[in-house]
Amino acid sequence: MIDTKFMSTVIGLACVTAVGLSATGCAAAAGAAPVGSGQSAAPLGVPSSSTVPASAQPSGAALSNAPSSPAAGAPSANQSTAAASGTASGTARCHTQDLSASFTVVNGxxxxxxxxxNLRLTNTSGRLCTIYGFPGMLLLxxxxxxxxTNVVWxxxxxxRLVWLIPGGSAASTxxxxxxxxxxxxxxxxxxxxxxxxxxxxxxxxxxPPDETTQLVTAVAPATPVCSRGMMQASALIAGGTGPNQ
Structure with a gap:
């Protein structure tokens, strides 16, 4: 099972910025964008089935937009968890320059x-990469x-670790x-x-998680954000839509 003490520690944190703000204040400093939290809190790639119970391993749903005939070295949606984990081990994480972003209202x-x-990050590179954790955000x-801006996880x-094939997306609510x-x-x-x-x-x-450079995208539609920019962001999951939408 997932280490509940570790998860409670992560969830209890507020936003992290490139200049290091406290969890209680978290109002972004001028010109400094919050840094997402990701694979620094977990090994790159997925732990093997021998070290993590099956219930805690990523399922096929963690592979975003898998093609019917994936490129060599990319896990396919119908592979077993163990096989996909082995293939993804050592896969480089998605860097800022590999991604595009959108931030759009959830209708209804x-x-x-x-x-x-809905915050969506899409792999615009030509390679498989991974993403893991929470996004950092700064309102403009x-x-x-x-x-x-006050981002709360x-x-x-x-x-969970998400593999993004070229064109694949991960999203946060x-x-x-x-x-x-x-x-x-x-x-x-x-x-x-x-x-x-x-x-x-x-x-x-x-x-993006574990990155120190930013993507800029429109807030669609534009909006005030009360409580000094308070936003509750979920962890990124596979697909173009965040959880519970």
Missing amino acids: SAGAGNISY NARHQPLP DSLVAK VRLSPDVPGAGDNGTPAPGQQWTCEPTAYDIEVT
Whole structure:
């Protein structure tokens, strides 16, 4: 089984930035994007079946967008877990330059002051690579200036290694409040001005797990993020849609 003490430690952390922010504050420093958490907390590749119980090993679902005739060296969706694990061992992780990102609203998710966005990372390289963990994120205004951002790692799903073939995707569900003010949000506006809890975020910097450089993509649609940019992000899973959507 998965080490519950390890998982509780990971989930209990808040966002990590390239300049190292505390778990309690976590408001992003100007110009510094949070660093995703990933394979630094686990060996590259998948542990062998002899060291991890079958219930804790990645299943075929952890292979994103597997082709019917995969390239040599790439695990196929109908391979056993043990076979796929052996093939993927030593596979290089996905680097920022290997990926593209999108951040789009989940239709029908709005309710009770909350809404979900789908963060998708797609392998645009010509090689198989792996991704593992949580994304780092930093909200940006219309001029690409940093906005308050507080990324909290959600316990929606456990972290797992995902193999991305060229064109394959991994996704995270990101929950936020666009209109319910929280601690530290702006006060009442001057008469005649429209009130929002925080400035509108038009773009977002995304840091893939274990990387220190970022992708920039549009927030679609643009939105304020209340509670000083509080966003609850799930671990990345295989496929173009995050968990529980």
